[in-house]
Amino acid sequence: IALDDERWLNNESTTDEVKCCLEDIKADCVLHDGAPNVGRNWVQDAFQQNCLTLSALRLATQILTKNGIFVTKIFRSSDYCHLISVFEKLFKQVHVWKPAASRLESAEIFVVCExxxxxxxxxxxxxxxxKVFAESTQQSVTLNPQLMLQPRAKLKKVPATGYENESVSLHKTINATDFIHSNNYLELLASAYKIALDDERWLNNESTTDEVKCCLEDIK
Incomplete structure (x- = not known):
């Protein structure tokens, strides 16, 4: 069953119609790759995308079988951690993944909930x-950077915060020089999306392999 228009996800009658099509069968997987109409306001577009994701999840909770899978595209904005927190409450395993086909500068990322x-x-x-995104507009709380750097599966229950007050997107770039000489390197690493090789010394160093350069493009 393919819903090829965002209006269907936000329509109250959609769930009943999908259930009718499925009859008594529960879905093994729900895949959401939708996107809202994009305008000139990136902040608003990102918010609408994540609201659309929540609508898709609402539908998935109605039709998924136990141990089913939900796959979705989301935007890494200030709402990102709130969505991940919701996924982790409903699914035993949540994997965040950025495929090679997705542009590095793009804020989109994919989540597989199992x-x-x-x-x-x-x-x-x-x-x-x-309710889910209410905390996005509230004052952020600084997290322990060592906890922020751990895989999410190892964290007990970390509040979905940790953004700088002025930060809307997680696309923060820091210079390698600042990172290398900083006493607060953990905080920088935890908050950054990309490390830019701003000096020929780092760019041409024999330790800076192509793999390292690729990893620095998206350290999340």
Whole structure:
């Protein structure tokens, strides 16, 4: 069943129609690759994309079988961690992945959520954008950078915060020189998206292999 227009995801009757098509069958996988109409305001576009993702998740919770899979595209904006937090409450495994075909400068990233827990009663606040994204506009709390650098699976329950107050996107670039000479290198590494080789010494160093250069383009 393909929903090729964002209006279907936001239509209250869509879930009933999809259930009718599926009859008594539960879906093994729900794939969401939708995007809103893009305008000139990147902040608004990113927010609308993530709201659309939440709408797709709402539909998925209605039709997925237990241990089912939800795959979605999201934008790495200030709402990113809030979405990941919701996924982790509903699925046993959540993997964040940026495929090679996706442009490095693009804010899009893909999330594969496995083993849907299918709770008997679902908290509606988990799927309400007003509740899920409410904290995005509130003052951020600085996290321990060592915790921010750990894989999410090893974290117990870290608040979905950690953004700089002025930061809307996670696309922050830092210079290699600043990183190398900084006493707060962990904080820089935890907050950055890309490390720019701003000096010939680093660019031409024998340790700076093509693999290292590629990794520095997207250290998240």
């Amino acid at each position: 083993k849907y827990q299918k709770p008997a009663k679902l908290n509606p606040d988990l799927l309400d954008p007003k």
